Amino acid sequence: MDMKRDYYEDVKLFTSGVVFFWFMVLMVFLAAYPFLVKNYYVYVANYIAINIIVVIGLNILVGYTGQISLGHAGFFAIGAYGTLILMTKFHFPFLVALPVSALIAAVFGFLLGLPALRLEGPYLAIATLGFGLTITRVIGKIEFFGGRQGLHAPELVIGPWHLNTDRDFYYLLMVITVLMTVGARNLIKTRVGRAFVAIRDADIAAETMGVNLVFYKTLAFAVSAFYTGIAGGLFAFVLRFIEPELFSLFMSIMFLAMVVVGGLGSIMGSITGACLLGWLDLQLRNILSLPYIGSWLESLSKSYFSLTGVSNIQFILFGLIMVLIMLFEPLGIFGFWIRTKKYWRTWPF
Amino acid sequence: MLDFIQMIASGIAVGSSYALMGLAMVIIYKTSEVPNFAQGEMALISVFFAFMLLGHYGVPGYIAFPATLAFAAVLGFLLEFTVLRRAKNPNVLGMIVITIGLEMILLGLVSWKFGADHKDMPFPISPYESFAMGKIFVSTLEVLTLFVALVMMVTLFLFFRYSKLGMAVKATQQNKTAARLMGIRTNRIMMLTWGISSVVGCVAGLLLTPVSMEPFMMWDPMLKGFASAVLGGMTSLPGAVFGAYILGIIENLFGGYVSIEFKSVVAFAIIVLVLCVKPSGLFARHYVKKV
Numbered sequence: 309m310d311m312k313r314d315y316y317e318d319v320k321l322f323t324s325g326v327v328f329f330w331f332m333v334l335m336v337f338l339a340a341y342p343f344l345v346k347n348y349y350v351y352v353a354n355y356i357a358i359n360i361i362v363v364i365g366l367n368i369l370v371g372y373t374g375q376i377s378l379g380h381a382g383f384f385a386i387g388a389y390g391t392l393i394l395m396t397k398f399h400f401p402f403l404v405a406l407p408v409s410a411l412i413a414a415v416f417g418f419l420l421g422l423p424a425l426r427l428e429g430p431y432l433a434i435a436t437l438g439f440g441l442t443i444t445r446v447i448g449k450i451e452f453f454g455g456r457q458g459l460h461a462p463e464l465v466i467g468p469w470h471l472n473t474d475r476d477f478y479y480l481l482m483v484i485t486v487l488m489t490v491g492a493r494n495l496i497k498t499r500v501g502r503a504f505v506a507i508r509d510a511d512i513a514a515e516t517m518g519v520n521l522v523f524y525k526t527l528a529f530a531v532s533a534f535y536t537g538i539a540g541g542l543f544a545f546v547l548r549f550i551e552p553e554l555f556s557l558f559m560s561i562m563f564l565a566m567v568v569v570g571g572l573g574s575i576m577g578s579i580t581g582a583c584l585l586g587w588l589d590l591q592l593r594n595i596l597s598l599p600y601i602g603s604w605l606e607s608l609s610k611s612y613f614s615l616t617g618v619s620n621i622q623f624i625l626f627g628l629i630m631v632l633i634m635l636f637e638p639l640g641i642f643g644f645w646i647r648t649k650k651y652w653r654t655w656p657f
Numbered sequence: 658m659l660d661f662i663q664m665i666a667s668g669i670a671v672g673s674s675y676a677l678m679g680l681a682m683v684i685i686y687k688t689s690e691v692p693n694f695a696q697g698e699m700a701l702i703s704v705f706f707a708f709m710l711l712g713h714y715g716v717p718g719y720i721a722f723p724a725t726l727a728f729a730a731v732l733g734f735l736l737e738f739t740v741l742r743r744a745k746n747p748n749v750l751g752m753i754v755i756t757i758g759l760e761m762i763l764l765g766l767v768s769w770k771f772g773a774d775h776k777d778m779p780f781p782i783s784p785y786e787s788f789a790m791g792k793i794f795v796s797t798l799e800v801l802t803l804f805v806a807l808v809m810m811v812t813l814f815l816f817f818r819y820s821k822l823g824m825a826v827k828a829t830q831q832n833k834t835a836a837r838l839m840g841i842r843t844n845r846i847m848m849l850t851w852g853i854s855s856v857v858g859c860v861a862g863l864l865l866t867p868v869s870m871e872p873f874m875m876w877d878p879m880l881k882g883f884a885s886a887v888l889g890g891m892t893s894l895p896g897a898v899f900g901a902y903i904l905g906i907i908e909n910l911f912g913g914y915v916s917i918e919f920k921s922v923v924a925f926a927i928i929v930l931v932l933c934v935k936p937s938g939l940f941a942r943h944y945v946k947k948v
Contacts, residue, residue, distance in 0.1 A: 368749065374750075422933075423929055427936055627763075
């Protein structure tokens with residue numbers, strides 16, 4: 309289908325003029341977006357953009373390198389708390405605090421990557437899960453990090469600009485998101501990315517071919533943690549208030565669900581997964597006010613279930629999506645897209 | 658010294674419920690290589706079934722509890738038959754995602770039906786009854802938990818060792834193709850293991866209900882059970898039991914002597930440390946991969 313004739317063709321960012329055109333259309337749309345919609349939808353876009361950064365980071369680890377992580381809420385928390393602490397207690401400017409705290413997250417990722425060298429499957433799952441729970445618990449118990457009361461984000465000042473509203477923050481966030489996405493896409497096409505893929509497909513074979521397993525596996529964890537840390541730091545400014553309970557195991561599960569639903573080992577998949585589930589997550593929080601099904605659900609809950617627990621429908625829905633995707637299309641939405649594309653390419657035949 | 662023994666005693670009691678959860682996970686993992694994250698919620702839904710029978714419909718205990726166990730078994734059969742069996746070329750990540758998805762569905766159903774508030778389970782034994790053994794106080798519930806856990810372990814041991822069905826399960830675990838060639842219906846064995854494991858988990862859940870009963874009650878025991886199973890090597894039944902008691906005791910000692918605040922995370926720190934030294938847990942042979 310898309311045959312690559314030489315190396316440079318493979319690493320090219322835009323494979324054709326059409327792709328470049330649509331990329332430009334997307335950029336223009338993103339720039340115009342805040343002027344087209346209501347304030348709330350700008351907040352939705354910010355929330356989704358953060359999910360996109362995390363999911364791309366997690367996909368580098370899960371989809372490309374083939375390691376499992378159920379502890380990404382931990383890195384997310386490190387990024388969020390690191391940024392706020394550096395800004396309020398040490399008076400770092402935002403643009404320094406954000407990468408520094410992401411680097412701290414990357415160091416933790418490297419440390420978690422060390423035991424992960426020898427672990428796989430359920431062992432790795434429980435180790436990363438334990439890491440995530442421990443980070444949240446430790447942050448919640450230490451007064452320096454605000455304890456259970458949480459932390460408020462300070463005013464965000466970059467150079468001459470004061471970013472007070474969601475609209476102002478939107479542009480900063482979109483620039484970072486696009487940069488991170490392009491960065492990930494390029495990383496995957498380099499020697500490093502190919503080493504990740506080789507490790508995923510067969511780690512022993514990769515090692516025989518000269519891929520340094522210790523280096524690249526820990527690097528995958530560190531890069532993934534870096535992405536998540538950046539997203540965490542930005543998340544603190546989207547919510548403007550963070551507390552330890554936010555970064556629960558459920559959050560890690562949601563990130564993993566977005567990766568799986570979008571498509572393992574694909575950047576486009578990560579973006580779709582994050583958009584779809586992030587949007588659903590926000591919509592389902594007040595499920596009873598949804599048009600059409602809201603009132604039906606209300607009467608259903610009154611007669612058979614309980615009205616107090618109606619918000620738990622989102623658990624059911626997310627669970628169903630995860631199970632169904634895994635059963636019928638293990639490559640997620642991206643796999644579905646690929647199949648559709650293939651089908652239409654040769655259509656009448 | 659007395660404190661120390663007291664802590665060990667409550668550690669053993671806590672360890673018993675971890676042991677049951679751990680056993681449940683190992684039974685499934687050994688047969689189908691699925692780390693079953695839905696274990697806790699399978700127990701949860703059975704426990705709330707018992708709650709409905711006892712609390713809403715006033716069914717007497719001697720009918721309600723066996724009915725609950727039967728419900729748990731059917732639930733296990735059903736989940737294996739409808740979901741797990743349908744997975745196409747499953748890998749570990751896929752299985753983890755499927756079981757986490759199941760877990761969220763079950764959790765969502767239970768908390769939609771019953772709300773998030775605490776319930777009072779009409780359990781025959783109150784958690785506040787206790788009696789003195791010498792100078793150590795142990796609660797009746799703890800003794801019951803320990804006793805039931807031991808009975809379950811012995812039953813499982815006898816079942817796997819001496820019954821024809823148990824032998825068939827073991828054969829399937831060792832080599833599925835060979836077992837099928839010998840005339841064992843491996844699909845049914847898979848269903849059976851899910852049923853057994855669901856029942857074991859349900860017993861653990863029932864024993865936890867007098868202390869707390871709400872939709873998130875099984876999270877912690879499930880994770881700790883999983884942790885102890887991993888500590889014991891994930892494929893060894895005695896290993897899971899041993900790991901559970903070790904975790905229970907260490908957790909209580911840590912809570913007593915070092916810091917009560919970090920009591921519940923120390924288990925995971927131990928797990929990571931142990932896995933650094935022995936990547937496949939304490940009791941399993943190191944996993945050798947075919948290339």
